[in-house]
Amino acid sequence: MQPTVFERSGSVLKDRGAGLGIPTAVAVALRDQGFIDDGFPHVSIRALTHSSVSGKDAHYGGMAGSVPTFLEAIRWGHLFDHLRSLVPDDDYKTGRAVADAQNEGDEVKVTLDDGSVEYYDIAVFADGYHSLGRSIVCPTHQPRYQGYFIWRGTLPEQELGDSSLFDETLQRVGFPGGHFFAYLLPNESGSTTVGDRDLNWGVFLPLTADELADHLLDREGIQHELSLPPGRMRVEIEKKLKQKVKPLLPGYYADIVARSRNTFGQGIVATIPDVYRRGRICLAGDAGSLVPPFTTSGVFKGMKNGVELITALASERDIDSALGAWEEEQQKAGEGLKHLSDVMTDKLIASVPDFSTLSEADLIEWWSAIQLTLEETMG
Numbered sequence: 001m002q003p004t005v006f007e008r009s010g011s012v013l014k015d016r017g018a019g020l021g022i023p024t025a026v027a028v029a030l031r032d033q034g035f036i037d038d039g040f041p042h043v044s045i046r047a048l049t050h051s052s053v054s055g056k057d058a059h060y061g062g063m064a065g066s067v068p069t070f071l072e073a074i075r076w077g078h079l080f081d082h083l084r085s086l087v088p089d090d091d092y093k094t095g096r097a098v099a100d101a102q103n104e105g106d107e108v109k110v111t112l113d114d115g116s117v118e119y120y121d122i123a124v125f126a127d128g129y130h131s132l133g134r135s136i137v138c139p140t141h142q143p144r145y146q147g148y149f150i151w152r153g154t155l156p157e158q159e160l161g162d163s164s165l166f167d168e169t170l171q172r173v174g175f176p177g178g179h180f181f182a183y184l185l186p187n188e189s190g191s192t193t194v195g196d197r198d199l200n201w202g203v204f205l206p207l208t209a210d211e212l213a214d215h216l217l218d219r220e221g222i223q224h225e226l227s228l229p230p231g232r233m234r235v236e237i238e239k240k241l242k243q244k245v246k247p248l249l250p251g252y253y254a255d256i257v258a259r260s261r262n263t264f265g266q267g268i269v270a271t272i273p274d275v276y277r278r279g280r281i282c283l284a285g286d287a288g289s290l291v292p293p294f295t296t297s298g299v300f301k302g303m304k305n306g307v308e309l310i311t312a313l314a315s316e317r318d319i320d321s322a323l324g325a326w327e328e329e330q331q332k333a334g335e336g337l338k339h340l341s342d343v344m345t346d347k348l349i350a351s352v353p354d355f356s357t358l359s360e361a362d363l364i365e366w367w368s369a370i371q372l373t374l375e376e377t378m379g
Contacts, residue, residue: 001313004120005087006112008127010095018152019185019200020079021045021170023378024070026300033307036082041186043197045071046168050363052175053250054356061173061250062356064363067371071170071296073185073200079299101125101136103279106319121319124282124309126302129226129269131287137278143269143290148178148349149207149215150268150293151241153260157184157197160256166199174352175248178204181294182256201256203245204268204294204349212267215241227266238263268292272338276330277323282309289334291341294348300378304333336377343373 024044030036047066054062084092097113101123108123125133129143157163165171166184173180182201186192207215216224218232241263246254271290276283284305291297312326313319347370358366 001310003091004118005092006096006098006110007092007094008097008113018076019154019183019198020074020076020299021071021183021296022074022299023296023374024072025378026303027072027074030299030303033303035086035303036079040074040082041078041190041192042072042074043184043186043192044168045069045073045170045183048170048172048367050172050174050355050358051250052173052353052355052357053248056356057250059251061253064355064358065360066169067364067367069170073183075186075188077188078186078190098125098127098132101133101281103281106280108280122280122282122313122323124284125287126284126305127287129286129290131283133281133283133287134271134273137281137283138273138275141271141273143271145209145212146268146270146292146345147206147208148268149205149212149265150202151205151245151263151265152200152202153257153263154201155199155256155260156187157199158195159259160199163194163197163199165252171253173249173253174348174355176352177206177349179348179352180204180245180249180253180257182253199256201253201260203241203248203257205241205244206349207267215265216267226269228264230262230264233263233265270341272334274331276327276334280319280323282323282326283330284309288330289337291337292345295337295340295344297337297340297377301333301337305330340373340377343369 027042031038046069048069049063049066051061051063056062098110099113100111102109107119107121110118110120110123125131127133134141163184166182170181170183180201180203182199184197185200187196187198215237216228217234218224218228219234242258245257249257269290270292273283273288276288285302288305289301308329309326312322315322317325353366
């Protein structure tokens with residue numbers, strides 16, 4: 001196999017402050033398959049604690065308790081940099097956007113945005129939620145806005161004072177129509193030393209389509225389609241969001257949000273295609289199935305798509321038979337992700353309980369449906 005990567009961005013892709021929580025089993029698989037090494041920066045999460053606003057404890061809220069989990073908190077930029085280092089520079093073409101791809105016999109004709117044409121045995125589109133590949137392979141399955149927004153921010157651990165509340169713990173605060181979460185992750189330099197880390201937080205909030213468009217109009221008057229990077233959100237919108245969130249959170253968490261700077265966010269969209277290839281044009285990652293980030297499935301999905309494609313092509317089948325078998329596996333995985341998304345959207349967005357009124361036994365029963373679905377989806 002002699003892959004060529006066409007990267008539409010002409011600039012160096014940078015960490016935008018986004019943290020990722022990936023299942024520990026996925027992190028182990030990444031390591032075992034040589035995608036990351038033992039020293040890859042991460043912070044382990046072993047518990048999910050759930051609380052809600054409560055008059056009995058206005059500072060920390062009323063806590064139902066914790067449920068066990070196995071997650072690793074990492075930074076998007078660190079993972080990208082590590083994976084990028086595995087691709088020879090001669091095979092990675094920056095600033096070369098693909099404009100079209102069409103099957104021609106047993107090859108794929110790839111047309112670039114400068115008008116040049118190249119031919120390949122297979123074309124794999126891993127070009128994200130707004131995928132050109134998806135519009136070619138299954139144009140009727142475009143992402144649809146789900147009616148809510150994730151507002152995100154970070155705060156240096158040293159500004160927290162005592163950060164023990166987040167030791168190996170993801171804190172989740174529920175409220176009607178959404179929830180807040182926060183956990184520690186490595187800082188931009190990769191340090192996981194206590195006091196050096198960053199607190200990564202996010203709030204899922206309901207927004208109409210018109211409200212979303214207003215939130216995505218940046219400081220320079222540029223309208224963004226789905227997301228804003230750090231430093232681009234209008235000051236008045238950030239202030240409005242802080243005021244909106246304050247009564248939804250216990251004082252401790254509201255203060256974290258209030259003190260965070262250069263917050264950012266994105267609208268949540270989703271789609272599950274019924275096909276993952278057209279001839280020898282294939283979809284991988286968010287270009288294929290696209291589900292909300294709280295499913296913690298993004299890295300798992302991308303790795304599964306890629307590794308299973310390599311495995312299929314390395315078999316003794318001919319290319320077209322191998323791609324057919326690969327697509328069947330992706331369709332099954334997509335159905336599993338759809339079910340996981342439906343369950344978690346109900347539990348964490350549509351029907352969030354008041355955790356301050358739940359016992360730990362109630363919490364465990366509430367969580368069991370999510371946990372079972374997670375295990376079924378991720379194997």
